[in-house]
Amino acid sequence: MNSQVDVAVMIGSGVPASLQALGKRVCWVVLVNGERRGTAFASRTEAQECRAAWLEQLRDTDRPGAARQAG
Known part of the structure; x- marks a missing residue:
């Protein structure tokens, strides 16, 4: 499975109140x-x-046999 991981910027009202x-x-x-x-x-x-x-x-999860190694 190929997952897309990105960083996005939020400006103005999209910024959480705490920040x-x-x-x-x-x-x-x-x-x-x-x-x-x-x-x-x-x-x-x-x-x-x-x-x-x-x-x-995600790389570790996608490796063949990763689920068997985790346990």
Whole structure:
């Protein structure tokens, strides 16, 4: 299974209230197959790190025999 993992930017009213309260007008989110996963990030670097973790997890899941090795 090939999953698409992206980082998207949210601007203005799309930014969660918690980040707006800190003066942030921009945030980044991770999308897996077009669906938002996890929290909004205050920096693109944090979102890219989360994206890398998702890619690693999905890579492990997609490996043949991965389910048998996990248990």
